[in-house]
Amino acid sequence: MNKISRHPLSSLGYQFIDPKYLPEGADEYYLRNKQNRTKTLFRNLSASELEQLVRNHNQADNWNNILVSDAFNPDLVKNCKFFGLIRIGKLEPFFLEYHNLRMPVGLYNSTIISCDIGDNVVIDNVNYLSHYILGDEVVLVNVNEMSTTSHAKFGNGIVKEGESEDVRIWLELCNENGGRKVAPFSGMLPGDAWMWSRYRTDERFQSKLLSFTQNEFDVKRGYYGKVGDRCIIKNTLIIKDVWIGSDAYIKGANKLKNLTIHSTADASTQVGEGCELVNGIVSEGCTLFYGVKAVRFLMAAQSQLKYGARLINSYLGSNATISCCEVLNSLIFPSHEQHHNNSFLCAALVQGQSNMAAGATVGSNHNSRGADGEIIAGRGFWPGLCVSLKHNSRLATFTIVAKGDYPAELDIPIPFSLLSNDVTHDELIVMPAYWFQYNLYALSRNAWKYKARDKRIEKFQRLEFDFLAPDSMVEVLNSITVLEELCGKAFFAKHPTGQEESNQSIKQKGKKLLSSKDPLVKELDIFATGWENSKRKIRLIKVAEAYTLFKQLIQYYPVYCLSEYYSKVDLSNESFLKELTSKLPAPDMWINVGGQLVPKLCMDQLIADVKEGEINSWNDLHDRYIKLGNEYEEAKTKHAFAIAFADQGIETSDFDKSQLFEMLEASKSFRQAMSEKIYSSRKKDYDNPFRNMVYANEEERDLVLGALEDNGFIQTEKEESQKFIQQINDFQNSLNI
Structure with a gap:
């Protein structure tokens, strides 16, 4: 049975805050007055204004509680019912226009309960408007219900006074069993969500993060909902406990409940037709439209949900797009693309710059006894068409997965690899360094594209978009050893000596074969173990080519960092070179903290500072992100030299100008080769007869696709390559060798 309570009509619009939660000496409007920062001076209605309002078929439970500004025009208020304290700003005889919607300023055909209304607002056919503060030039048209409760949390994972812990909203990220859950809050960055979802055994650290969120907001009851200046809300059914920033545009939504919708004049947020959003945070510059369903979610700045997408118990990073498909229990870092209705992502940590193709099922969670995989x-x-991956799996940076059903869990340690199924021979095929051999155009273009599309207004986290970065290059360094060992094992398997070889001799043999580019390597069957949870073989192909490329990348990487971050430096300056290469950090792991790369030592220090109270709020933590971002360029460059020295066995004290000169010389030829591969990998599409057969001739193809020589990215890339080579020539000249 529905429990319906009855109250005197005279109490409608009053007693918003239960008296037991009112501070001594405060009335029910004390928080409302704190929220409303208008400088307008309000007064009671004049007798003539009251007479005009009644003549216009308006009603009020108490006309003395209708307060207005000096520029109030009663002719612009018709057919409205007022309850509680109402404050109305300036009303002038104009109409407001937005996207061909033209509405006269004023209040019409609406029921308004205890609200503050800004200057020149349009409220027309709002059936129920309760406990809201509206900014200037807000337009509300055809809204069924818009209300705020006294315990509204606006999507934040907090507990108000008098509430039990079980009402707190959690996002159950990365794992369906809730073991990595985090409490969302307005302004939560992807690094915050990642950090909180990890380090679960550190109870003190976890407790501190929860206290950060709880202390971020006032737990008092009685805050009103707010709608910022110049917001347009039309043809919407239910808005309940929603805080909306300025310049937002909401049209045709079904239900918006317990939300913060950030929006600014520079980064407007839009919510469109058929959307149903519950228990979430929407950051500035986001768009959601055409049947989106999102529950227990957070969208970072400049992200999109559209065309029936479902986002549940998930965090979507900035500059990301999810269209049509379903995403559950996932933590997604910035620059993620997922566009297809039959694409499914579940219980995953996706660390950015990702793209899921149609039919991809990342997270078949039914290969265990419980829904607890990750x-x-x-x-x-990049999982390709109709890829199916099993929990648990772990994939190195820039892994591309070819079409197919992968029957078992994967643990792939080598970056830039192509995974594919050889169904005929029942083998998993791994091609290391695939991108550099066959599709350098896509790899390079995406790094350029992600950087260009970063539209965040507030860049607290310094995101890394380059494929050559500390995380990927540490994996490259480790992969060299892996390839040497696997090659050595393959050699002795084919040419047994009759005695068991030591690990060192195996590695040395593989290194000798690969370093000398011995053609014998191509005759070896090179297999890995432990990369797939199955009995089938894991075959590595193009190993010699990958090894050579990885070695070249490591030698090129520090020069690339120098060219990026120290373009004006005089390398003949002995003190600079010594300072740069002395006291180098070990080429240790860097951690991807929500798209920002952080040395593990710095991450450990950050955690210690949180536990010890040196970092005592989310704002303090975000300041640390900024500090680490400011130090990133130098730290990245030093780390690049540390990787190169470790690979080549160079002692810091032995490094001199002549070795740097050789490194610079090698980088020029490698950069030129990269530029040529970028061009040739795209040119293959233009030379492919199967791609050309749908066009009458090359002229038509170029009109439809654009001519290869007119490709903007290729032109930019050629210019950048020439600029790099000239820069390195200048570096070499400054060395005076």
Whole structure:
């Protein structure tokens, strides 16, 4: 039975805050007055204004509680019912126009309960408007219900006074069993969500993060909902406990409940037709339209949900797009693309710059006894058409997965790899360094594209978009050893000596074969173990080519960092070179903290500072992100030299100008080769007869696709390559060798 209570009509619009939660000496409007920062001076209605309002078929429970500004025009208020304290700003005889919607300023055909209304607002056919503060030039048209409760939390994972812990909203990220849940809050960055979802055994750290969120907001009851200046809300059914920033545009939504919708004049947020959003945070510059369903979610700045997408118990990073498909229990770092209705993502940590194709099922969670699996995919994760991956799986940076059903869990440690199924021979095929051999155009273009599309207004986290970065290059360094060992094992398997070889001799043999580019390597069957939870073989192909490329990348990487971050430096300056290469950090792991790369030592220090109270709020933590971002360029460059020295066995004290000169010389030829591969990998599409057969001739093809020589990215890339080579020439000249 529905429990319906009856109250005197005279109490409608009053007693918003239960008296037991009112501070001594405060009335029910004390928080409302704190929220409303208008400088307008309000007064009671004049006798003539009251007479005009009644003549216009308006009603009020108490006309003395209708307060207005000096520029109030009663002719612009018709057919409205007022309850409680109402404050109305300036009303002038104009109409407001937005996207061909033209509405006269004023209040018409609406029921308004205890609200503050800004200057020149349009309220027309709002059936129920309760406990809201509206900014200037707000337009509310055809809204069924818009109300705020006294315990509204606006999507934040907090508990108000008098509430029990079980009402707190959690996002159950990365794992369906809730073991990595985090409490969302307005302004939560992807690094915050990642950090909180990890380090679960550190109870003190976890407790501190929860206290940060709880202390971020006032737990008093009685805050009103707010709608910022110049917001347009039309043809919407239910808005309940929603805080809306300025310049937002909401049209045709079904239900918006317990939300913060950030929006600014520079980064407007839009919510469109058929959307149903519950228990979430929408950051500035986001768009959601055409049947989106989102529950227990957070969208970072400049992200999109559209065309029936479902986002549940998930965090979507900035500059990301999810269209049509379903995403559950996932933590997604910035620059993620997922566009297809039959694409499914569940219980995953996707670390950014990712793209999921149609039919991809990342997270078949029914290969265990419970819904408790996880997938961790490094930056640049690309599952292809109809890929099916199993929990648990872990994939290195820039892994691309070819079409197919992968029957068992994967743990792929080598970056830039192509995974594919050889169904005929029942083998998993791994091609290391695939991108550099066959599709350098896509790899390079995406790094350029992600950087260009970063539209965040507030860049607290310094996001890394380059494929050459500390996380991927540490994996490259480790992969060299892996390839040497696997090659050595393959050699002795084919040419047994009759005695068991030591690990060192195996590695040395593989290194000798690969370093000398011995053609014998191509005759070896090179297999890995432990990369797939199955009995089938894991075959590595193009190993010699990958090894050579990885070695070249490591030598090129520090020069690339120098060219990026120290373009004006005089390398003949002995003190600079010594300072740059002395006291180098060990080439240790860097951690992807929500798209920002952080040395593990710095991450450990950050955690210690949180536990010890040196970092005592989310704002303090965000300041640390900024500090680490400011130090990133130098730290990245030093780390690049540390990787190169470790690979080549160079002692810092032995490094001199002549070795730097050789490194610079090698980088020029490698950069030129990269530029040529970028061009040739795209040119293959233009030379492919199967791609050309749908066009009458090359002229038509170029009109439809654009001519290869007119490709903007290729032109930019050629210019950048020439600029790099000239820069390195200048570096070499400054060395005086």
